[in-house]
Amino acid sequence: MKNKRIVNRARVYEFLRSIGIEPDELDGLELPVTVDVMKERVDFLHTLGLTIKDINNYPLVLGCSVKKNMIPVLDYLGKLGVKRSNLTEFLQRYPQVLHASVVVDLAPVVKYLEGMDVKPNDIPRVLEKYPEVLGYKLEGTMSTSVAYLVGIGVSRREIGGILTRYPEILGMRVGRVIKPSVEYLGSLGIPTLD
Numbered sequence: 001m002k003n004k005r006i007v008n009r010a011r012v013y014e015f016l017r018s019i020g021i022e023p024d025e026l027d028g029l030e031l032p033v034t035v036d037v038m039k040e041r042v043d044f045l046h047t048l049g050l051t052i053k054d055i056n057n058y059p060l061v062l063g064c065s066v067k068k069n070m071i072p073v074l075d076y077l078g079k080l081g082v083k084r085s086n087l088t089e090f091l092q093r094y095p096q097v098l099h100a101s102v103v104v105d106l107a108p109v110v111k112y113l114e115g116m117d118v119k120p121n122d123i124p125r126v127l128e129k130y131p132e133v134l135g136y137k138l139e140g141t142m143s144t145s146v147a148y149l150v151g152i153g154v155s156r157r158e159i160g161g162i163l164t165r166y167p168e169i170l171g172m173r174v175g176r177v178i179k180p181s182v183e184y185l186g187s188l189g190i191p192t193l194d
Contacts, residue, residue, distance in 0.1 A: 008033045015039065020052045021059060029063045041066055048074075049088030050095075058095040069098055076102045080110065081124035094131035105134065112138050116146060117160025130167035141171060148174045152182060153193050 015035045016023045019042065032038045044066045045055060055061060064070050074087070077097075082090060091097070100106050110123060113133075118126055127134065136142045146159060149169070154162065163169065172178050186192060 005033070011035055012038050016042075016062075021055055021062075023059065023062075025059045026062060029060060031063060038062065044070060048091055050091055054092050054095070057092075061095045061098055064098045069100075072102050073098055073100055073106070076106055077127070080127065081121070082127055083124065086128045090128060090131045094134065097131060097134050100134065108138060109134050109136065112142065113163065116163055117157065118163050119160065122160075122164045126164055126167045130171070133167055133170050136170060141173060144174050145169050145172055145178060148178055 009031065012031055012033075012035055013023045013026075015038060016026075021042070032041070041062055041064070042055070045061065050061075077087070077090075078084070097106070113123060113126060114120060133142070146163075149159065149162070150156060169178070182192060185194075
């Protein structure tokens, strides 16, 4: 059984190399046992607009099942309103989303954004502008960034608008990025709230 698995994996690696994908990072990852299933994954990624270069930038995407991982995530993003025309760039920037669980990983982030007064019709724009936000844990950088803004006097009512325009703030470290920026602007005579 183990020998058969080794032979099948060698065939899958051979297929990947033949189309220009370097499978070295896939060691230890559970992969399809047949070339046909791997070809289906690669073809599906191509239909999303991803190139061989994109796949090589994040080869772990080949560990995602089309039916169990990719389609549910893409359906969820579509239901949120992420435009099909922006999907390729979205996936190039944050291919890890295809590994995510809609219920465990994605929906809580969306709910958090809505709880910060980001309007439901602005959620797709926030995600398209900063897809990496879907990988953040709620109790980490995101909540700390928001807490800092509130702490320096930004009104809770304004947070949603700020996050809609500048969702990157959710990924900024308070101690390394936000606070030094605020202090620098303050040293120039700009009031904290401005």
